[in-house]
Amino acid sequence: MSNRTRILRLSRYKNAALRLKSLNFLKVFSDNLADATGVTASQVRKDFSIFGIEGNRRGGYQIDELLTQLNKVLGKDKLQKFIIVGIGNLGRALINYQGFVKSEIKILAGFDIDPAKFNRKADALILPMEELPGFVKTNEVELAILTVPEFAAQEAFEKLRNAGIKGILNFAPIRLKSDDKVIVHNLNLETEFENLIYFVNTHTVPQD
Amino acid sequence: MSNRTRILRLSRYKNAALRLKSLNFLKVFSDNLADATGVTASQVRKDFSIFGIEGNRRGGYQIDELLTQLNKVLGKDKLQKFIIVGIGNLGRALINYQGFVKSEIKILAGFDIDPAKFNRKADALILPMEELPGFVKTNEVELAILTVPEFAAQEAFEKLRNAGIKGILNFAPIRLKSDDKVIVHNLNLETEFENLIYFVNTHTVPQD
DNA sequence: CGCAAATTGTGATAAAAATCACATAATAAC
DNA sequence: GTTATTATGTGATTTTTATCACAATTTGCG
Structure with missing residues (x-):
């Protein structure tokens, strides 16, 4: 359960989250990421769920925490x-x-x-x-x-x-x-x- | 019925056919193209069938004819x-x-x-x-x-x-x-x- | 010419991926 | 503190994509 398109999407979510962070956002919702990357919100959540990335109901995802987790999945926590x-x-x-x-x-x-x-x-x-x-x-x-x-x-x-x-x-x-x-x-x-x-x-x- | 991955595959088939042509092949079979591009032979045939590209049973595909048809589908019949x-x-x-x-x-x-x-x-x-x-x-x-x-x-x-x-x-x-x-x-x-x-x-x- | 071998073309089937929809949980409002 | 609202997380469902499998057809051979 880890195909190429799904990983490509995770990269895109990461880029979108980075951009929102640079605009001083602290948290982000699945539909923000969906808009930024052109997929549906439930696609975002499903992708996250498959890699054990969790947010808070009603609270969305803390951007810093989300980035840490995405980078970890993508192997970008080290050079x-x-x-x-x-x-x-x-x-x-x-x-x-x-x-x-x-x-x-x-x-x-x-x-x-x-x-x-x-x-x-x-x-x-x-x-x-x-x-x-x-x-x-x-x-x-x-x-x-x-x-x-x-x-x-x-x-x-x-x-x-x-x-x-x-x-x-x-x-x-x-x-x-x-x-x-x-x-x-x-x-x-x-x-x-x-x-x-x-x-x-x-x-x-x-x-x- | 024409998604991006399918078109990407058609491009690959075209490249593979071009390479075979440069080796003086005159005809090619679905499993040649499959080997060259890393998909299954029936995938090749199904892709062709969807775009109306036909070969001969037992005879495979004439490379020149195939290239003409692929280029036409891909819009590469003109500059x-x-x-x-x-x-x-x-x-x-x-x-x-x-x-x-x-x-x-x-x-x-x-x-x-x-x-x-x-x-x-x-x-x-x-x-x-x-x-x-x-x-x-x-x-x-x-x-x-x-x-x-x-x-x-x-x-x-x-x-x-x-x-x-x-x-x-x-x-x-x-x-x-x-x-x-x-x-x-x-x-x-x-x-x-x-x-x-x-x-x-x-x-x-x-x-x- | 007639039979054997090989390959296509495609409907049926299976597998994979995406979407839906809703129960569940967190937050905010009053 | 209670209620209303808003998002998540995910099983169920639908849609899409790929594979299977075999009849149909072509080619080659004796």
Whole structure:
């Protein structure tokens, strides 16, 4: 009882709660979160109930308490260290992205095979692939982002697997052959574009 | 009978078929596509059947014919023109991304409020926001990508809406208030990261 | 040509996800 | 302190989505 869409919704609730907190709200109700995220109020409550997150009848949810619990469920109560393989346009953008700094996500280093991209400065460390296994071990990294071209994806994936990486966010447009040692989450930008195109062309409104 | 996940799967089938075509395959069976995309063969057939895509019993699907039909359903039988608003790390990466060139997706121009980012060269046109409505009209653009910071998202959205944009791929971490004139597809990278973190931390395997 | 093998297409069935609806509890008002 | 009001939490129900299973059809082979 823990599918992907439900977890995605928990993330959204957390973001909505954070925004309300920044507006000095102290408590929040299921229908506030529902409005902010575009689901029904009972969906919110059901999701919470499945993860044992409780509020007070009539009193709603204390935002601070709620955030603590959501972060705990989502594993954001501790720093999550990533590396990134493939420093093209997208890889570079992610490494420079400032949106994660306030959250518990940190991209420690990038890796590439192109010496022209290497960079030993601490703020945007880019290292040769050969150093990947050592780096992963020393820094106890479990998570990786894969932003290499399609033809290089499977090989890069094997290297990450062998280095002991446990989870990969894969932007390469290919389904990686994996056993269940490594969890791969695929995110294909072209597919997302196509999805939007479909709904615009058919004038139908998807329920997000 | 046309939800988002089903359309996402059609995109994946298309990508898988393209890959097989590049390996000189002429026909493909539902279980090939199933293997390549990680679903069941009957799911593939059911998806096709819902969109009236037919193969031959015993003969499978002719790849060329299948691609034509999938592209038609997905609206990729004609060029889809995008603009992009917000030229930060991610916006710049998408504008420079080469992955779309072979597909029917083209990003015509970027828009920003920062004069330092303006660029009138044809290959990576970046214009001031004031020129957006005119550009959209002249070039008959219906689709946009929104990569501005959270605080600027709602305002940028209104401008896109007023300019006549019909669909928006929104990377800003906020749910935009919209009527049904504009279709908004939200894609929050932090949420995707959190999703992976959850499944790695809980050692559960999501069915992708 | 006729039989065997393989694959589709889809109605029936099962599983999963979302919504409903209401008893239960907390809060506020007087 | 009693009553009225407002939210939650969750079992029951409905809706949606996916799988099963098999008849129908095509292809290949002797």
